[in-house]
Amino acid sequence: MTTALRAEWTKLRTLPSTGWLLLGVIAATVTISATVSAAVSCSSPAGCHADVTKLSLTGTYLGQAVVAIVAVLAVGGEYGTDMIRTTLAAMPRRTTVLAAKAAVVTAVTLAAGAVAVLGSVLAGRLILPGHGFTPANGYPALSLTDGTVLRAAAGTVLYLALIALLSLGIATAVRGAAVAIGSVLGLLYLFPILAQVASAGAARHLQQIGPMTAGLEIQASTGLRGLPIGPWAGLGVLAAWAAAALLAGALVLRLRDA
DSSP states (O other), X not given: OHHHHHHHHHHHHHSHHHHHHHHHHHHHHHHHHHHHHHHOOOOSGGGOOOOHHHHXXXXXXXXXXXXXXXHHHHHHHHHHHTHHHHXXXXXOOHXXXXXXXXXXXXXXXXXXXXXXXXXXXXXXXXXGGGGTOSGGGTOOOOOTTSHHHHHHHHHHHHHHHHHHHHHHHHHHHHOOHHHHHHHHHHHHHHHHHHHHHSOHHHHHHHHHHOHHHHHGGGGOOSOGGGSSSOHHHHHHHHHHHHHHHHHHHHHHHHHSOO
16 A cells, blocks of 8 residues: 555656646635635624625635546546556556545645635635624634634535545546546536525425535534534535545446456
8 A cells, every 4th residue: 555655646746737736726715715705895783694704715616626627637647548557557456546546635635725725714814804894793803713613614624625535436437537527517516506496495405415515514604503404414425425436436447447
């Protein structure tokens, strides 16, 4: 396993696209979060009903797409160039190869996600008070010493890591990078779209089982009783999706020729 981890880390870090994409995760997440924070305002306590913690992490909606690309390319790129044959010849234990890829992709995603989330929270802390979200209006400054904010921030980092694992599993199962990226993005964004046109009961159910809609409830800091699913339970739903995708990928990798 140590050899496989070293090999996968070497492959991932020597790809020119990896560094740029990880920077893209940070830039996209922080930029969108800061832009949204700057676009909202609160003039009086009676007119403010925003969840500022979730608001400051809005960039996750875009950042997760870049994370998916990083994870897909970790395996899809090898299938596209037939380098996967060399990988499997050097390491015949295919589940070990997939586990090593998952560990390396998770590690780099956690690192980039932590920077992106910290940047987003800092941007919200600096920007939101200037737009009326002040203690006088019932909004204390965002701080990671607050248990709810810390849960939302740490949960968002875990959310991005689970998106990476989901994407890696799908890419391993379908093998084509373009098809895998389309499948991941379709899976993430389809449930919210369907929820918009479904009846109230069906929409709530779709939000409970959708990987993105359920997973992002980890960011909620207000109105928790009214959520379709609890924050940690929602993250558990995403974890189940990721586990199922990795299992499917492992079975295809094991049973089909490269």
